[in-house]
Amino acid sequence: MALSRSARLGALATATASFLVIAASSAPTHGAPGIGDPYFPRLGNGGFDARHYDLDLAYAPDTGRLDGRATLRARATRHLSSFDLDLQQLHISRIEVDGRRARFTRDGDEITVTPRDDLRKGRDFTVSVSYGGVPEALGGPIVFGSRYGWMKTADGVFVACEPNAASTWFPSSDHPSDKATYDIRIKTPKGLTAVSNGRLVSAFDKHGSTYTHWRESRPMATYLATATIGKFDVRTGRTPGGTPIYVAVDPVLKDANSVDVYAVTAAATDYWSRVFGPYPFEETGAIVDDMPEAGFSLEVQSKPAYSAVRSETTIVHELAHQWFGDSVSVAQWKDIWLNEGFATYAQWLWAEHQGTRSAHDSFLAGYASRPADSSFWQTEVADPQRDTMFASAVYQRGAMTLQALRERIGDTAFFKLLPAWTRLHRYGNASTADFIRLAEHVSGRQLDDLFDTWLFTTGKPAL
Template identity: 50%
Template sequence: MRVGIAAVTVAALALAAGCTTDDKPNAGAKSAPAPSFAPGAPGAGDPYFPSYGNGGYDVAGYDLKLKYDPKTGRLDGTATISATATQDLSSLNFDLAHLTATKAVIDGQPATVKADKNELIVTPAAGIVKSRAFTTIIEYGGVPKALTNEALGDGGWMRTADGGFALGQPEAASTWFPVNDHPSDKATLKLAMTVPDGVEAISNGVPGTQSSAAGWTTWTWTESKPMASYLATVVIGQYRVQTTTHAGKPMIIAIPEFLPANSPGERSLAKTGEIADFLVTKFGPYPFDSFGGVIIDDDRIEYALENQSRPVYGNVFFSKGPDEIVVAHELAHQWYGDSVAVASWKDIWLNEGFATYAEWLWQEHKGERTVDQSFDRSYSGFNWGIPTGDPGPDRIFGDAVYVRGAMVVHALRKKIGDAAFFALLKSWPSQYSNGNASTQDFIAAAEKASGQDLQTFFQDWLYAKVQQPKP
C-alpha cells in the first residue's frame, strides 16, 4: 500500500516504520503525524465481486520461480512480489487458493503467514508506511486445482495427463501464485517454470534461455508490460512450439503434439500475424513485445481467452475447420481488455463489445459480409432486457455484453461518423495504454473525439431495457 518519553517514543516509532529522525532538532518544525497502521482490505471492492483482489498496496511486478511435477501434480516455488503501500499497513492479504505458504519475508525481515480460506494474510515485523516500496518473498506449494463458480464456470489450475494449465476469467491466478487478483492492480510478470525434460512450459511474453539440470528443464518468460492477473497463464505438457518473428517481435505458437500437423487450429493460429497487422490499421500500434497463441485440446475448455500476448484457444473452436473469427476476437483484446483493462468487472463490455466488433471488421475485410450486415443480423430479434453497461455478475459473458456491446459500438460509429469513430478506436488504447479505464472514461473520450454530447446516447444504448431505434 504504512517519538521521551516523547522524543524517545517518537524516534522508536519512526524507526519501526522505516523512517528516520533528524539528529539536529528544529524547534520551529512540526513533527509529522504518527502512522495509522491498519490491515489492508481483504478485497478490492469490485461492485460485482467485492472479495476479489485486496487493498492497501499496489503491485509493480511478480517474479515466480516454480517447479511442477506432472506425475504428482505438485507445484512448489517462490514468489517475489514488488509493491508500494497505498496506506499505512499493519498486514496485507494476497489471494492464494488451495496452496500453502510456508514462509514469508518482507524486505529481508521474517513475516508471519496465516491462511483464511483463499486469503493469505502476511504480517510484517513492523508496519509499512504509506507510499513505501517493499518486497515480499513467499515460499509456497501444494497440489493446485481450479476455483469453482457455478454461474461462470471453473477457473484456474487444471491438471492434465501430461502436465497442467492455468486459465480462467474472472479469477485464475490465485490458484498458482499469491496475487492481488483483480484487474485494477496490473503488474509485470517473470516466470521461471521447471518441468521434467521433454515437457514444454509456455507462458506470457518473451521467452528466455532454457536451462537443464538433472532431468529437469527450466523455461523462462517475461511479460514486461503491466498485466491484469487473470491474463497470466502457463500451459505445461507435450506441445509443438513454433518460434518465429513477426514485425520484429517473437511469435510463439504452441500446438498439442497429438494433433496432426496442419490441423484446422494450427492453420487458424497461423493467421495471427496477418490478423494482427489488420487490427493495427484500426486500433493503432500493437501494444506488446510478442505475439502468439496456444491451443488446448481439453473438453473442459470450451472458450478462448485473451491471455496477454499469448491467447489460449480451446480446440473446440476448430472442430469443424479453421476459424479466423475467434483469432480476430482474442487479438483485438490485446488492445481492448489487455493493454486497456477494465476498472471493474461491471465495465466488461469495453472488452467484449470491441472484440466482437473486431470480428465484424475482419469479416468485412475478408469479403464475407459488411459490418452493417453483421449489425442487422444481431439487431433482429435481440433480447434487450439485460443492460450492456450493468449486466450483473452472473451475465458478464452473455449476449448483452458481447453482441449488444458490439451493436453499441456500431451505433456510436453511425452517431459520430467514421472520421471521429476510427480516430477514437486508436486514441482510446493510446490514452489508457497499460492502464485501466471505466465506461465513464470511454464516454468522455467519445465526447472529446466527436465534439458531441453523448450522455443520452450511451444511457439508451448501454442501460435501457427496451429495443433501441436502429441507427
C-alpha cells in the same frame, strides 16, 4: 512583533491540533482484504500497489503438485501495519517481508501478512511466499458454466484464469486494477514445454528437468498470466509487420482444425496494429492445447490460449483483446463490455476487412435474430452482474453499441476514437464513463442518449 499570551496559546493549540491530525493520518493501519469491486469484494488488496511478480514454479504432472516461491515487489500506498494477499487452496509454509520472516494468518482465500516493522507510505518492499499443493480448477456459472483456472490435461496443465482464478496458483493482488510486470520460471519434467507471457528468456535441460524462464515486461493483470505446460509443436518468427511471434500447438490437434493459427495470428496482429494503434506487447502468438473440458479461449497477454481453435474469428477476437482488455483493462469487472463488446466488434471489422460482410450488416443480423421478448435484451450491458458477466448480450449488444456509435459519429471520428482510446489508457485501466467522455471529446457530440439506450437500459432499442 511579539505575540500576546492569548495569541501564543492559540497558535500552540492550532499547532497541536495539526500535529494530532498528521499523526492520526500517518498511524499504521491494516491494508484491505479487497479493492472494493462489487462483483468480487475480496479480490485485490488495499494499501499497496503491486509492481513486479517473480514466480519460481515446479510442476509435477504425474501427481498434479505445484510448488512455488512467489516474490512480489510492491509499494505501500498507506502506512501499513499489515496487508493481505489472495491465495486459494494452496498451503503456505513461509512468508518473508524484505527478507525477514513475517507472521501470517488465513481466512479462507485471504492471507493477512504482518511484517516485523511497519511499512511507511511510499516505501517499496518485497514479500516472498513459499507455498505448494495441488491446484484445482474453479467451476460454476460465471464462465459459461465451464471449468476454468488451473486445468489438468493429459500431459500437463492448461491455465486460463479469467476472472478470479490466478490466485489458485500464485499469491497475488488478484484484480485487473493492480497490474504488474512478471518473471515466470517453470520447472517441468524433461520433454515438456512450458509457455507463459512475454518473451522467452531462457530454456535448458538439467538432471532430467526442463527449466524455462519467461519475462513479461509490460504491465499485466493477474488473470492474464499463464503457465501452460505440455507437449507442443512450437513455431517462431516475425509477422510481416515485424512483430515477434511464438505459436505452440498441441500435436494431438495438428490435423484437428483447418485454421492456420500461425498465419491468422500474424495477419490479425498486423491488421489490428493499423486499426487500433501499435501492438502493445513484445511478442504475439498463441497457445493451442487439447483441453475440451474448458470449452473457451482466453486473451492471455501476448499469447491467447485456445482450448481448441474453432474458427478464424476466434483468433481475431482474442487478438483484439490484446488492445481491449489486456493493454487497456477494466477498472471494475462491471465494465467487462469494454473487453468483450470491443473484441466481438473486431470480428465484425475483420469480416468487413475480408469483404465478406459489413459491420452494419452484422449489426442488423444480430438485431433481427432476437425478438423483443428475448431474455437477451434484459441484460444491462454496463452492469451485467457477476454470474452473468459473460452473457451473450455483453458481447453482442456491446458490439451493437459500437456500430450504433460509428453510424452516429461517422467513420472518420470513429476510427480516430479507437486508437485514441488505446493510446490514452495504454497499460492502464479505464471505465465505461471514461469511454463515453472520450467519444464525446473526439466526435464533438453529446452522446448520452445513445449510451443510455444501448448500455444502461434493458429492452430492445428501436432503430
